[in-house]
Amino acid sequence: MGNRTPLFDRHQAMGGKIVDFGGWDMPLHYGSQMEEHHQVRKAAGMFDVSHMTIVDIDGEHAKPFLQYLLANDVGKLDGKPGKALYSGMLNHDGGVVDDLIVYNREGHFLREGHYRLIVNCATREKDLDWIRHISADYDVEISERPHLAMIAVQGPEARAKVTQVLPQFAEGIEQLSVFQALEEKDWFIGRTGYTGEDGLEILMPDEQAATFWQALADVGVAPCGLGARDTLRLEAGMNLYGHEMDEQTSPLVANMGWTIAWIPEQRDFVGRQAVTDQKAAGVQDKLVGLTLTSRGVLRAGQKVRVNGSECEGVITSGSFSPTLGHSIALARIPVDADGEAEVELRGKWVNVAITKPAFVRHGQSII
């Protein structure tokens, strides 16, 4: 038996097909991954993401610490209570230890120096080790919050549905801008997500999670599993740790260049020298999208051959796109490749089109 979230019994009661995911017993789907995917694109779906790791960083040095720990600059959050920032956490060689979201919590504490990080579950231990290691020279308190559950409600109707269930937050949710969070007591509501749709990610005490989940189901929010979460993020062109990025891959070849805050130049951060050198030398690869409109499904690990080049690339994530009705993938290929490529699909080379690494936003194709 793996770790279980406070919603495990709900998943079983709702017919969830339970699989192991990074040591956690999580629902893959509740009958049809495709149907769940469409629900999120057209209405609203909910995901149990309580397995993700929540780490609070508090103290006088919290800001300078995070400015050194992260490639993006938490200084951008100054004076913006509740604001969120996406960042890579790099190692000294410029590889990606993890990607995360950091929130400024000064509005909740009514003073500066309080942040919340949400990091991946599969990388939990090494992330915590790394954060503690880098914090040695800083006066900060690092607290994991394992007793907060997290539910993502995503889709065009997500905010309306959550408001129905949490009328006390109606005004706050109405006014919440994108990449912004509000909090009250132990409830933390961020307008963020991993699907390319509007939506909220909501943290609450473990013991209140099952009631909230059921209330959402009762107003018609579809329970969705990890399967739909993956096809939704892939259509949205969002990276998944261990696929598009890892400690051996530069953020510059993982489409994460925009998350590196180069300015101010005097801000040092872990990996700065390494990514500066990589940038100066020029990277060999880039992350692109691939589309296959004929039959077949692109899958992670398949080889990509670029026309006129002996260099090969690789698919980092691939699946069938339920919204587009054909297969799509993210792939790492040589920087000069453009137009068309070939993928080795079950022993046969098939033609695919190279696109930018994003396919669907707000229910619509963007390729």
Next chain:
Amino acid sequence: MSEIRNELKYLPSHEWARVEEDGTVTIGISDHAQDSLGDVVFVELPEVGSSVSKGEEAGVVESVKAASDIYSPVSGEVIAINEALEDAPETVNESPYDDGWFFKVKPEDTDELSDALDADGYRNAIENE
């Protein structure tokens, strides 16, 4: 628990075979197989008129999760394929033993099915997976 039909024969690789009254054999994948694969998005079937061999690849079923080869439980000539699966591959999930059949074979020798699993044998096989 997935459905296992008593009148069918099964392969450990999750195909089922049904001997029809006219002696032809209809082939598909089991309820357990479709459940494990998840939503089916493509089915690649052999051509009508081609021949398939027992234990050899005869097609591919692709789901959101994985691609899986389909093996023929008998040797013979393909006399029909389920063309409806081209536009509605989800039929495999919805009706694996009826509307979601894959292809029909005119077998060279129906005795080839004698070493396939019966329902109990198949139930044991998937319980021990």
